[in-house]
Amino acid sequence: MAIVQASHRSAILWRIAKYGILSLGAIIMVVPFIDMFLGALRSPAERLARPPVYWPGDPQWINFKRVFTELPTLNWLWNSVYITLAVTLLQLVTSSMAGYALAKYRFIGRNMIFRTVLGAQMFPFFLFIIPIFFILRYFPLAGGNGLDGVGGSGFLNTYTAIILPFAVTWYGVFLMRQFFLTVPDELIEAARLDGANEFRIFWQIVLPLVVPGLATLGIFVFVYQWNEVIWTMTITRTAPDLQTLPVGIYLLRGAFTEEATKSLQQAAVAVSVIPVMVTFLALQRYYIRGLMAGSVKG
Numbered sequence: 001m002a003i004v005q006a007s008h009r010s011a012i013l014w015r016i017a018k019y020g021i022l023s024l025g026a027i028i029m030v031v032p033f034i035d036m037f038l039g040a041l042r043s044p045a046e047r048l049a050r051p052p053v054y055w056p057g058d059p060q061w062i063n064f065k066r067v068f069t070e071l072p073t074l075n076w077l078w079n080s081v082y083i084t085l086a087v088t089l090l091q092l093v094t095s096s097m098a099g100y101a102l103a104k105y106r107f108i109g110r111n112m113i114f115r116t117v118l119g120a121q122m123f124p125f126f127l128f129i130i131p132i133f134f135i136l137r138y139f140p141l142a143g144g145n146g147l148d149g150v151g152g153s154g155f156l157n158t159y160t161a162i163i164l165p166f167a168v169t170w171y172g173v174f175l176m177r178q179f180f181l182t183v184p185d186e187l188i189e190a191a192r193l194d195g196a197n198e199f200r201i202f203w204q205i206v207l208p209l210v211v212p213g214l215a216t217l218g219i220f221v222f223v224y225q226w227n228e229v230i231w232t233m234t235i236t237r238t239a240p241d242l243q244t245l246p247v248g249i250y251l252l253r254g255a256f257t258e259e260a261t262k263s264l265q266q267a268a269v270a271v272s273v274i275p276v277m278v279t280f281l282a283l284q285r286y287y288i289r290g291l292m293a294g295s296v297k298g
Contacts, residue, residue, distance in 0.1 A: 033273070036266055036269055036270055036273070037266075037270055038054065038055065038056060039262070039263060039266040040060075040063050040064065040263055040264075040266040040267035040269075040270050041056040041059040041060050041061065041063065041263070042056045042060065042263055043056065043058060043060055043263070044262075044263070047262055047263065060263060063263050063264050063266075063267040064267050064270075064271070066264055066267070067264065067267050067268045067271055070264070071248070071252075071264075071268065072248070073245070073248070073268065073271065075241065075243075076243055076244055076245040076247075076248040077245055077271075079242055079243060079244045079245075080226060080244040080245040080246070080272075080275075081275070082159070083159065083162055083163055083225065083232075083244060084222055084225045084226045086159070086163050087163055087166045087167070087221060087225045088218055088221045088222050088225065090163070090166070090167040090168075091166065091167065091168070091169055091172045091217065091221045092172075092214055092217060092218060092221075094167060094168045094172070094173075095168070095169065095172030095173050095175065095176045095217060096176050096207065096210075096214065097202075098168075098173045098176070098177075099172075099173050099174075099175070099176025099177035099178075099179070099180050100176070100177075100180050100202055100206065102114055102117075102173070102177045102180075103177045103180035103181050103183075104180060104183075104185070104188060104206075114177070117170045117173050117174050117177075118170075118174065120170040121170050121171055121174070125165075125230075125231070126230060128165075129230065129231060129234060132165050133234065133235075136154050136155040136156060136160075136161050136164070136165075137153065137154040137155075137156055138150065138154055139154045139155055142154045142155050143155055143156065143157075143158070156235065156238070156239075157235070157238060157239040157242070158239075158242075159242065161235045162231070162232055162235050162236075162242065165231065166221075166225060166228075166231075169221075171220075172217050172220075172221065175213065175216070175217050175220075176210070176213055176214075176217060178213075179210040179212075179213030180206065180210060180213075182209075182210075183206050183209050183210065187205065187206075188201055188205070188206065191205050211286065212286050215283045215286030216286070218283065219279065219280060219283055222276070222279050223276055223279075223280070226245075226246070226272075226275065226276055227246050227276075228244075228246070229246050229247055229250055232244050232246075232247050233247050233250070245268075245271075245272045246272060248268075249265065249268050249269055249272060252264075252265050252268065253265070
């Protein structure tokens with residue numbers, strides 16, 4: 001009896017410790033968002049107060065209105081939505097097709113291509129910024145360029161220049177390959193025996209089985225692309241009308257240096273976070289299923 005009570009007591013203590021650690025982690029993750037939201041509501045006097053005023057006495061809700069009236073936020077928001085959705089869709093298409101080929105087709109050089117995919121993940125994107133920039137700048141017959149790639153601006157100052165470099169990622173190919181490996185080969189062979197062509201097998205039979213994987217990749221791509229700054233800032237230096245919301249907010253740091261504008265900047269940051277939070281919450285169940293399913297077979 002004593003042994004049973006001790007075991008039960010240990011289980012309760014372990015449960016308390018587990019949920020306590022999880023709660024602490026959740027608080028650590030949530031506090032910065034709360035501080036960002038409250039910072040957007042503080043008045044300039046409260047920001048300068050000593051000791052610091054954490055909870056605003058007179059919430060400045062007008063700051064959220066100023067984000068849309070004093071800044072080109074709607075244009076930034078449209079650019080962010082358009083570019084992020086375009087990149088996400090392109091990566092879902094290219095990664096799923098390439099991942100399916102590497103997982104289910106047998107051809108010469110398949111293993112070498114897969115090793116290249118794994119090796120390419122070691123190199124960060126910023127190493128390729130300069131070569132990609134010049135490729136887009138001197139692309140033949142684009143933006144007034146001739147066959148020799150000179151005479152115009154190429155793809156610069158266009159949405160294409162921002163979207164195209166992210167159309168394919170090695171990580172996306174690798175991730176989707178892992179999900180396609182979980183699909184039984186017997187299912188594909190049965191579909192071929194029934195007369196289905198390769199595209200129909202891929203589109204109507206195999207792809208619906210890896211929806212959690214598509215949702216997982218979609219969330220990763222959406223979050224990354226929504227917050228991407230370096231490449232977009234490089235391309236839009238001469239085309240401010242193409243700037244996205246993160247780039248615009250980043251540039252505010254240099255344009256607004258007075259303490260009176262800090263709440264406006266935090267309000268803009270709060271606005272930029274909302275689409276990412278909504279997307280994650282909407283696809284959360286697929287994301288969790290995807291993480292579990294993608295680790296079954298390697």
